[in-house]
Amino acid sequence: MSKVKQTPYHTLAVVGLSKNAGKTTVLNGLIQQYARVASLGILSIGVDGEAVDAWSARPKPAIQVPAGTFVATTGVHYEQRPGNWEILKNTRVSSSLGSVFIARALCTTKVKLDGVQRKESIRQVIQMMKSLGAHRILIDGAYDRMAAACTTVADGMIVVIGASLARSLQTVLKKWQEWSHLFQLPRYEDKWATRFQTPENQQSLWIVQNNQAVSLPFSSVLQVSASEESVLLNSSTLFLPGALTNQTLRLFIRQKAGITIVVRDATHLFITLESLRQFYQIGGKLMVLARIPILGIAINPTSPDGYGFDAREMKHKVKAISGSIPVWDWVHDIEQEVDSDSCS
Numbered sequence: 177m178s179k180v181k182q183t184p185y186h187t188l189a190v191v192g193l194s195k196n197a198g199k200t201t202v203l204n205g206l207i208q209q210y211a212r213v214a215s216l217g218i219l220s221i222g223v224d225g226e227a228v229d230a231w232s233a234r235p236k237p238a239i240q241v242p243a244g245t246f247v248a249t250t251g252v253h254y255e256q257r258p259g260n261w262e263i264l265k266n267t268r269v270s271s272s273l274g275s276v277f278i279a280r281a282l283c284t285t286k287v288k289l290d291g292v293q294r295k296e297s298i299r300q301v302i303q304m305m306k307s308l309g310a311h312r313i314l315i316d317g318a319y320d321r322m323a324a325a326c327t328t329v330a331d332g333m334i335v336v337i338g339a340s341l342a343r344s345l346q347t348v349l350k351k352w353q354e355w356s357h358l359f360q361l362p363r364y365e366d367k368w369a370t371r372f373q374t375p376e377n378q379q380s381l382w383i384v385q386n387n388q389a390v391s392l393p394f395s396s397v398l399q400v401s402a403s404e405e406s407v408l409l410n411s412s413t414l415f416l417p418g419a420l421t422n423q424t425l426r427l428f429i430r431q432k433a434g435i436t437i438v439v440r441d442a443t444h445l446f447i448t449l450e451s452l453r454q455f456y457q458i459g460g461k462l463m464v465l466a467r468i469p470i471l472g473i474a475i476n477p478t479s480p481d482g483y484g485f486d487a488r489e490m491k492h493k494v495k496a497i498s499g500s501i502p503v504w505d506w507v508h509d510i511e512q513e514v515d516s517d518s519c520s
Contacts, residue, residue, distance in 0.1 A: 185332035185471065187302060191317040193355060197338030198476030200237050202506050203316055206334065210312050211242045217310030219248035219301055220289035221317055223272075238286040239316075245281045246310045248301050250274045250290040260285040264308055269297045278304055289316055298329050326443045332471045336506075337494060339479040345490060353497050354449040359442045359470060364463040372415045372438065373465055384413035397424045409433040419444050420462075422451045434459025441466045473498055474506040 190206065192199035210216050218241060241247060246264075250273040254261045261279040269276045271290045278301070281287075292298050302313050315330055335355075341348045364372075368389045372382060381392040381400075385407075392407070394400055396418055400408060405427070408414060413436045416424075420439050425447055428435055439445060441464050452462065475491055478484040487505050495503045 185330075185469070186311065187313040187315065187330045187332070188471070189315040189317050189330035189333040189468075190336065191333055192336040192338065193351065194338055194341040196340040196480050197336045198474070198506065199316070199336045199338075200239060201476070202334065202336050202474045203314065204237065204240060205506060206314055207239075207241055207245070210314065211245060214312040215244065215246070215310050216241075217246035217248070217278075217302070217305035217308075217313045218289065219298070219305075219313070219315055220291050221293055221298065221315065222291045223289065239289060240284065240286050241281050243281050243283045246278055246305050246308060247281065247287055247289070248276050248278050248292060248305065249287060251277050253288045253290060254279055256288075257285055265304055267292075267297075267301050267304055269301060276301065278308060280308075295326055295329055302329070326441060326468075328466075330468060332469045334472050334474060335470055336474045336476065338476040339484050339490075340476075340481065343479075343483060345485045345493070348485075348490075349493055349497060352494060356470070356497060357449060357452075358445050358447075359468070361442065361462055361464050361467070363467055364436075364438045364465055366413070368413070368415075369465060378417045378440070380417060381408075382415040383408065383411035385411045397427065405431075409435070411435060413438060415439075416444070419446050421446045422448060425451045425455050425460075428460060429454050429458060432458045434461075436461040436463060438463050438465060440464065441468065470498075470501050472502045472504065474504050476506065 188206070190199055190203050207216065207218065218239075248267065250271050251263075252273050254263065254277065260282055262282055263277055263279045265278045267276045267278060269292055271292065273290050276290070276292055292301050298315070305313060317333075337348065337352055339348065341351055366384075368382075368384060371389060372378070379395060381394045381397070383390050383392060392400075397408065397414075397416070409428070409431050415438045417440070420437060428437075429451070437460065439462075455462065473494060475487075475494055477487040477490045487508060491503055491505050
């Protein structure tokens with residue numbers, strides 16, 4: 177855990193692989209750890225900190241922040257404890273419950289986070305927090321949205337793997353292996369990488385053919401007609417500005433076209449490991465323009481549905497998949513020091 181506190185990465189996403197993974201517990205632990213060494217800012221792309229889960233009606237742990245922490249959420253949540261906050265800025269970003277404000281905690285207090293959902297809005301709020309004095313930012317990532325792990329938003333992430341992901345440990349490990357492979361794909365560092373990364377060139381397909389990069393008048397492979405597919409199939413490299421799906425991979429698998437496909441980052445991948453293996457078998461390569469480092473993995477071997485796994489076995493097997501990435505059993509390995517409200 178000390179390596180995470182000392183990391184040079186300034187914006188850290190906390191991403192759970194499933195609902196009820198234990199992400200809020202991990203987030204609380206990170207808040208307490210980070211707040212000791214840096215001025216901290218917190219925002220969410222979903223909703224977190226509610227007393228009861230909206231889906232399951234189960235009690236949830238509250239998000240607690242120390243005095244001095246910068247928080248971005250809607251005004252209605254500050255109004256629940258008005259004396260605990262100094263309102264600093266109206267971000268002009270809207271959420272489901274109104275405008276998002278940045279405030280500073282005047283004491284240790286609880287807060288509910290209401291999501292900043294668009295990537296551009298997340299970037300804007302992060303910059304505002306930094307201008308107000310936040311040196312480190314924690315982004316609470318919703319389990320079903322990967323915006324927090326986008327390389328244009330965060331520069332490092334913590335992944336939370338809970339028993340709630342599946343009822344068998346084998347299935348949990350299979351899903352983690354698939355997910356981790358996609359987030360550790362090799363970077364595309366050919367001479368065309370810089371051109372692909374410019375905003376004006378990220379609106380259309382690009383191919384490399386005969387050592388020349390050519391822009392195509394399409395934003396998706398699905399827009400390419402059958403008569404035009406040969407242009408793609410005869411290329412050495414294809415840059416996709418949007419999502420890569422199994423359907424797109426199957427086009428190349430079916431035609432046995434061992435092309436190199438490049439996407440912006442892993443948040444643009446909506447494919448299974450099975451389809452990717454088939455693509456690899458025909459000589460295909462999958463690469464990304466940018467990678468977000470996985471700084472650590474927190475496991476939670478207990479599901480709120482009443483089942484669980486052996487903590488040591490789960491940690492050992494997750495570690496075997498994860499290589500050099502640190503793996504923690506957050507409850508047993510990390511000392512939890514979440515204070516109660518200190519406001520009078």
